[in-house]
Amino acid sequence: MVAKFTGSKDYVASEELMAAVDVAVALQKPLLIKGEPGTGKTMLAEAISQSMNKELYIWNIKSTTKAQDGLYVYDTIQRLYDSQFGEEGVDDIAHYIKLGKLGEAFKADKQVILLIDEIDKADLEFPNDLLWELDKMEFYIHETKETVKAKERPIVVITSNAEKELPDAFLRRCIFHYIAFPDREQMTEIVNAHFENLEENVLKNALDTFYWIRSIKDIRKKPSTSELIDWIHALTLSGVSTDKLREELPFIGVLLKKDEDLEALKKAKLY
Amino acid sequence: MFIEFFYILKAKGLDISMTEWLTLMEALDKGLVGSNFSQFYYVSRMILVKSESDYDKFDMAFMEYFKNIQSEDAIPPQLKDWLDKGEEMEVDHQNAEMYAFNQQKNADEVKRMFRERLMEQNSEHNGGNHWIGTSGGSSFGHHGRTVGGIRIGEQGGMQSAFQVMSERKYEDFRNDKVLNMRQYQVAFRRLRQYSSRLDVPKTELDIDKTIDKTCNNGGYLQLEFERPRKNTVKLLLLFDCGGTMIPFMNLCNELFQAVHKANHFKDVQTYYFHNCIYSKVYKTAECEMGDWVDLDYLFKHYDKDYKVIIVGDAQMAPEELFDKNGNYKGPNDGLSGYEWCQLLNSKYKKCVWMNPRYHTQRSAVTWMESEDALSELFHMYTLSVDGLKEAITYLLKTK
Numbered sequence: 001m002v003a004k005f006t007g008s009k010d011y012v013a014s015e016e017l018m019a020a021v022d023v024a025v026a027l028q029k030p031l032l033i034k035g036e037p038g039t040g041k042t043m044l045a046e047a048i049s050q051s052m053n054k055e056l057y058i059w060n061i062k063s064t065t066k067a068q069d070g071l072y073v074y075d076t077i078q079r080l081y082d083s084q085f086g087e088e089g090v091d092d093i094a095h096y097i098k099l100g101k102l103g104e105a106f107k108a109d110k111q112v113i114l115l116i117d118e119i120d121k122a123d124l125e126f127p128n129d130l131l132w133e134l135d136k137m138e139f140y141i142h143e144t145k146e147t148v149k150a151k152e153r154p155i156v157v158i159t160s161n162a163e164k165e166l167p168d169a170f171l172r173r174c175i176f177h178y179i180a181f182p183d184r185e186q187m188t189e190i191v192n193a194h195f196e197n198l199e200e201n202v203l204k205n206a207l208d209t210f211y212w213i214r215s216i217k218d219i220r221k222k223p224s225t226s227e228l229i230d231w232i233h234a235l236t237l238s239g240v241s242t243d244k245l246r247e248e249l250p251f252i253g254v255l256l257k258k259d260e261d262l263e264a265l266k267k268a269k270l271y
Numbered sequence: 272m273f274i275e276f277f278y279i280l281k282a283k284g285l286d287i288s289m290t291e292w293l294t295l296m297e298a299l300d301k302g303l304v305g306s307n308f309s310q311f312y313y314v315s316r317m318i319l320v321k322s323e324s325d326y327d328k329f330d331m332a333f334m335e336y337f338k339n340i341q342s343e344d345a346i347p348p349q350l351k352d353w354l355d356k357g358e359e360m361e362v363d364h365q366n367a368e369m370y371a372f373n374q375q376k377n378a379d380e381v382k383r384m385f386r387e388r389l390m391e392q393n394s395e396h397n398g399g400n401h402w403i404g405t406s407g408g409s410s411f412g413h414h415g416r417t418v419g420g421i422r423i424g425e426q427g428g429m430q431s432a433f434q435v436m437s438e439r440k441y442e443d444f445r446n447d448k449v450l451n452m453r454q455y456q457v458a459f460r461r462l463r464q465y466s467s468r469l470d471v472p473k474t475e476l477d478i479d480k481t482i483d484k485t486c487n488n489g490g491y492l493q494l495e496f497e498r499p500r501k502n503t504v505k506l507l508l509l510f511d512c513g514g515t516m517i518p519f520m521n522l523c524n525e526l527f528q529a530v531h532k533a534n535h536f537k538d539v540q541t542y543y544f545h546n547c548i549y550s551k552v553y554k555t556a557e558c559e560m561g562d563w564v565d566l567d568y569l570f571k572h573y574d575k576d577y578k579v580i581i582v583g584d585a586q587m588a589p590e591e592l593f594d595k596n597g598n599y600k601g602p603n604d605g606l607s608g609y610e611w612c613q614l615l616n617s618k619y620k621k622c623v624w625m626n627p628r629y630h631t632q633r634s635a636v637t638w639m640e641s642e643d644a645l646s647e648l649f650h651m652y653t654l655s656v657d658g659l660k661e662a663i664t665y666l667l668k669t670k
Binding site: 015016019020022023026027029032034074076077079080083124168171172173174175176177178180 | 323490
């Protein structure tokens, strides 16, 4: 029977998102998560791992990451060095094969969660290079003539910031979920999950100001959930009165990072 | 099951493959949906739709297929929201009143009045409200206030003169001037998407593989070659050469040269248009009659992966944009300029409009019906270094 995902203590998941996780697990397909920055895409995998009590492997993708890096790396240079000094074990290639995150997840004895974070950062063809491995959950190490095959198919969660388009062939194999920006009700829940005993009027004033700032058209980088949480943290730690939050805007640098945006905020305040 | 639904989705323009459809069937088989209608909506959406921008299309198809379901509770909240929005989407007629006066004077009438008055008038008139002259409120002449009149030579005073009836001398962008366009070039550097799956010979020394092979070879050198990584970005540039663009000639020139000096694009195609895009685009900046190709030719020869950059000030008169005979310099071929623009926008995945005169303050000016309409249709950015950076970010982004 499939373990149901219900969110966790610190992570508030919408009904849709929970359904998406369940379907992805049941159909054994990768779950592709897209959404605005700061909507908790990366945290989802942590929450799944906690709630299902499974180990989490994180593969962070950078612009230079290649598909091969996730499978295994054959450290030929080390072998060359070692051979020059006649080190022991040089004749054993397996000694120099280092598994990547994908390889580690496949080799694990129990079912694990594999997070491929920000897949759109990599080369355009990167997702296509992983099609076979994610479909079959196995790959072949040519040097040692060994096949690494997952004993238990890992639950794969992939996040994307929509910086680049992902190839169709890859998309077809995924379950897709878009995390919309949380509305006030959800946001209240999220904030409450992070703070114990937060005063009601602090929360109300902070949310009022937060959504007001997000509604200002000229602001380019809109503050996100994680910034709101940092801001509330700063407010509560400093003990500033929040009655005139919108007029005084203390610690506003936590919410807005760009000079232009601060200017735009000043302008909006005049009206 | 639901095979009809599959075809409705296809008809709505969703690109759904058999793989995905069979995955949905598998989900139904495994009982992941149960007998819950909302659940079916979510599950089918998460399997079939792979971009949030297609959610709307999906909702429409879903409504069409399941329209006979009556129970209010059974409809997911997203769908209800969508239905509510439908009312807001009705056309805003307020702006139309502003142009009532000028709409009465349609293109033909203005031309006819121009000819008549040209015959009647035999001296110079400046400042008046009737005769052809400068700075006046008459429909004809230059530096005038009347929206939708005919402009004769000179730069447009209030920008919306309907026609420029004298010969412009528009410099071809290709003239190699030394300009400070480094910033544009730097911005264009970012417009690249790499792929190594191109059909070219292996010519580049692959150092990693060479080291691998050499090591495997017991230290004897063995060279390995790889296909070069190439930028796959293809560009289609469309420049406005209408009269109102003359003040921005240098700016356009810089942009044009930045593109051509950046040699990292797979392909760059440049065409020109006059005021608005119609059935034909010109091959040169002079926009001479006959020296053109059909827009359909572009559609056929340059596939949907070309990224389209339109440069223009979107200052055409409403008639020039919306009238099916609004093109006074060439054929309309049955569609208005706006409809041609819509076609262009739907054919290419990524279109941006770079506007040197983009009005971010919406309220202060009255002659912007065309710009409003076009900025709603296209992603419009100010033609500046910052604007270009934003546009490029959009061009590289997922739908």
